[in-house]
Amino acid sequence: MSVIDRVRELxxxxxxxxxxxxxxxxxxxxxxxxxxxxxxxxxxxxxxxxTQRISAEMDRQDPIPGRYLxxxxxxxxERRLRTPAHFKRFVGSLVAIKxxxxxxxxxRIKGTLEVADKGGVTVDGRRLKYTDIERAQTxxxxxxxxxxxxxxxxxxxxxxxxxxxxxxxxxx
Numbered sequence: 269m270s271v272i273d274r275v276r277e278l279x280x281x282x283x284x285x286x287x288x289x290x291x292x293x294x295x296x297x298x299x300x301x302x303x304x305x306x307x308x309x310x311x312x313x314x315x316x317x318x319t320q321r322i323s324a325e326m327d328r329q330d331p332i333p334g335r336y337l338x339x340x341x342x343x344x345x346e347r348r349l350r351t352p353a354h355f356k357r358f359v360g361s362l363v364a365i366k367x368x369x370x371x372x373x374x375x376r377i378k379g380t381l382e383v384a385d386k387g388g389v390t391v392d393g394r395r396l397k398y399t400d401i402e403r404a405q406t407x408x409x410x411x412x413x414x415x416x417x418x419x420x421x422x423x424x425x426x427x428x429x430x431x432x433x434x435x436x437x438x439x440x
Contacts, residue, residue: 271295274331275302282321288314291343292350300326300336303343310342345408352398355384362407365391371400378407 269277272293280290283304294301304310304318319340326338349355349363358381365377379392388397 271300271332275300275326278325278329278331279322282325283318286314286318286321288318292348292354295332295336298336299339300332301339301341303341305343315340315342345406347406349404349406352384352386355381355389355398355404358406359384362409363391363404364407365389365396365404366402367396367400368402371396 272295275293275295276290279293279302283290288304288306288310291303291305292301293303302318302322304315306314319338322340323338326332347354347358349358361381363379363381367373367375367377369375373394377391377394377396379394381389381391382393383390388395388400390396
């Protein structure tokens, strides 16, 4: 059983108890990254509690030999897609995909994820097997920003008129 599988086995039930889902696990270079989520998004308090619970369980069970850094985080706005379940969850979303060098066609594809099934995905009409995908992620598009104002179009600030009673009169 791989390190990631052992960690998944320990962590998933802890997160489920907390009403969270395990989105993904990454392990390498002395770092263990546990990505957690929940419907409607996740907040810092939930991540903090999950970190404490995961850390305590990892200390008890010691599934990873040697030293490592534990990071618990949300997957973020632009989420890496690795598993068929990830792809299925984001059908209808904008995605960016880089294919393996041996795949036919352009290596970089950006478009709407139309279909995700057991055999692969369809993005803007192009069918890809999961084995053809080197890297994939959702793409977050910001809405239109504020329009810049034309130079000189700002209205001058209006100051209330001062009455004579507001003015200081020098003493005689």
